[in-house]
Amino acid sequence: MTKENTFLEDIDLGLSSEKKFISSHFFYDKIGDELFQKIMELPEYYLTNCELEIFRDQSESIISSFDIIKDQEFELIELGAGDGKKTQYLLDNLLKNGYNFKYIPVDISQNSLDVISDRLVNLFPYLTLEAKQGEYFTVLDELFSSEKPKVILFIGSNLGNLNDEVAHDFLNKLATHLKPNEKLLLGLDLIKSREIVLPAYNDAQGVTREFNMNLLKRINEDLGANFILENFKHQPEYTEEGFAKSYLVSKIKQEVYVKDLDKTFEFDENEKIHTEISRKYNDEILNDLLKNSSLEISDKFLDSKNYFADYILTK
Numbered sequence: 001m002t003k004e005n006t007f008l009e010d011i012d013l014g015l016s017s018e019k020k021f022i023s024s025h026f027f028y029d030k031i032g033d034e035l036f037q038k039i040m041e042l043p044e045y046y047l048t049n050c051e052l053e054i055f056r057d058q059s060e061s062i063i064s065s066f067d068i069i070k071d072q073e074f075e076l077i078e079l080g081a082g083d084g085k086k087t088q089y090l091l092d093n094l095l096k097n098g099y100n101f102k103y104i105p106v107d108i109s110q111n112s113l114d115v116i117s118d119r120l121v122n123l124f125p126y127l128t129l130e131a132k133q134g135e136y137f138t139v140l141d142e143l144f145s146s147e148k149p150k151v152i153l154f155i156g157s158n159l160g161n162l163n164d165e166v167a168h169d170f171l172n173k174l175a176t177h178l179k180p181n182e183k184l185l186l187g188l189d190l191i192k193s194r195e196i197v198l199p200a201y202n203d204a205q206g207v208t209r210e211f212n213m214n215l216l217k218r219i220n221e222d223l224g225a226n227f228i229l230e231n232f233k234h235q236p237e238y239t240e241e242g243f244a245k246s247y248l249v250s251k252i253k254q255e256v257y258v259k260d261l262d263k264t265f266e267f268d269e270n271e272k273i274h275t276e277i278s279r280k281y282n283d284e285i286l287n288d289l290l291k292n293s294s295l296e297i298s299d300k301f302l303d304s305k306n307y308f309a310d311y312i313l314t315k
């Protein structure tokens, strides 16, 4: 199945549903990638700075928690490599301390991988880097065909885009690949008050709004739809149990035609399209997700405000 086919089918499914939705992984086209880079630099988007602080100040302790012997060769696999700015601190520390490892960034976007590879190889001439293009689930089997000990990085609270059931399955699947005592470093945004969370998804400059709206623009451009962007508004919500959700809300009663489907979709006034979940966590929720997975929390690193946690999970 081609990627376009999936997009078309998923949009059909989501817009035909009783409660309309668009899957958040469609955010990340070229414009979406750029907008997310901008989001990470926003003052309201505390997640990036908090995790950057953890990696900057606690890399040495994080590395100790990996429980790796210095001469032992290992592979450091990063799922969803992003721009590598956080990982950079870890790599720097590992190299300075003479660890023997290969860094394997995995990303769906070859473009992102090229950018991060260039940057890191320039910064660290002695780094062994082998980028791997593909979707996490698909490349896992391939990655784990080598016998080398592994440490997996899954940071940035990327897990938060999955609902709890899917997150549980994902962690379980990862766990089955790990050998006893191998580690997963999991970066998660923690539950906190809505006064802090909501602005992170509703910034003053409107970048997150544009990020969300870009979905409609994409459907217009790629699938020949006639969404009028002004007729929808960006609406983030947060419940104190830790669910940040983003919606696109129809301002009026309207119809939208999608040419590639030859279908018309009706929207009531105030009808919502759910576009993203950004789950927030605590130890209890994570332990629930880890049930029956043979992974256990063995360490936890917090930023100075206790907003964000990098957990070490041990098989």
Ligand code: AVJ
Residues within 6 Å of the ligand: 039, 047, 156, 157, 158, 160, 161, 200, 201, 208, 211, 276, 277, 278
């Ligand atoms: C990349 C999934 C961690 O949910 O916080 C940022 C994406 N969406 N602003 C998040 C996002 C809107 C982000 N993650």
